[in-house]
């Protein structure tokens with residue numbers, strides 16, 4: 001029998017403490033949300049990073065990975081680690097067809113690697129777990145942005161360290177923009193990023209860190225603070241929902257009869273908008289929605305609720321406060337609209353030549369997370385894949401309830417064909433780079449390896465507490 005607090009050192013994991021996922025199996029909840037008066041603090045928007053230099057083809061940015069201080073609770077300095085001192089990191093706005101080069105300097109005492117999640121990038125800019133920046137060193141990542149406009153994010157990916165370093169703050173948004181795509185959607189100040197994550201805080205407002213500590217991570221943050229409020233005009237807003245949590249799954253609902261119109265998923269715009277009352281968002285997934293606040297009365301409040309939270313958590317995640325009446329500085333005019341045809345999705349591609357099985361499981365005997373029965377070995381090639389080919393991957397979560405997993409495949413955007421044989425809704429089908437897989441479930445992915453790059457790229461569970469302790473594998477893409 002597994003004991004609840006069971007924690008052991010995995011020598012092979014470089015001294016990373018591994019608590020058993022059995023923590024999830026017990027109902028005890030520890031940790032309490034901070035006593036902050038909810039919905040009084042304005043939603044912070046992560047700063048947009050300015051290029052240090054631009055030329056005809058490329059924008060050049062600089063990021064330093066360094067310790068910093070965040071104000072998660074009002075007036076309380078919390079020690080975190082940051083990109084450029086910002087928690088979460090600054091947003092990079094890239095333009096389709098214009099490349100970005102980011103010079104990253106590591107001022108931590110530990111190695112760091114930057115992965116652009118959802119990016120179609122060459123292998124030497126993918127942030128492979130062993131391709132790290134050592135303390136005191138710098139390197140340049142090259143992002144071609146030769147892909148559809150999408151809400152991407154960058155985060156740490158250093159071998160065995162990504163769970164801790166993402167948790168402590170190493171993530172930021174990376175938006176690929178394309179002025180040709182659905183230009184009538186709300187933009188500018190009406191295009192709002194919402195990065196959701198949970199955190200465990202001690203009595204002094206400091207981060208508590210332990211692997212598999214999901215039960216204690218009971219405080220949900222939006223853009224780095226709990227329960228913020230956003231004052232909105234009576235018009236449409238585009239909201240980019242991003243789950244940067246290590247392990248938390250969200251199910252978002254809006255109060256007061258408001259509804260979501262989903263326009264995009266991980267890899268960009270859907271073909272058509274879809275009305276939804278609840279949005280499920282697992283770690284690393286992105287969903288873009290348009291919410292029309294013109295339907296709300298001036299002065300009313302609309303709360304964003306996490307229907308999957310427990311009573312001891314701040315399930316009321318944030319609030320929208322609709323400004324009252326007509327004001328000169330906040331006119332109600334709205335020239336934005338959601339077109340019924342958002343985008344033309346690329347064709348499926350060549351015939352499928354290869355079908356592979358990917359089985360995700362926890363080894364209860366040896367206490368390791370496995371893919372196809374093996375722990376991650378960064379020196380092993382698990383799959384060899386021909387560039388340009390199309391494959392079907394049958395991905396199974398072989399674990400008992402309630403151990404969820406997901407699969408993130410680097411350098412591609414895939415189609416989810418079906419779950420346990422039932423075809424999925426268009427909003428969760430394409431374009432995706434991370435797919436949720438509940439206990440016992442099998443999803444089939446259609447993956448076209450159409451990136452122009454060869455080399456070794458990882459695929460892994462994006463519950464990063466799992467991937468950090470071996471639920472990762474890798475493919476070698478060959479010409």
Ligand SMILES: [Cu+2]
Pocket residue numbers: 360404405406461462463466467471
């Ligand atoms: Cu997992």
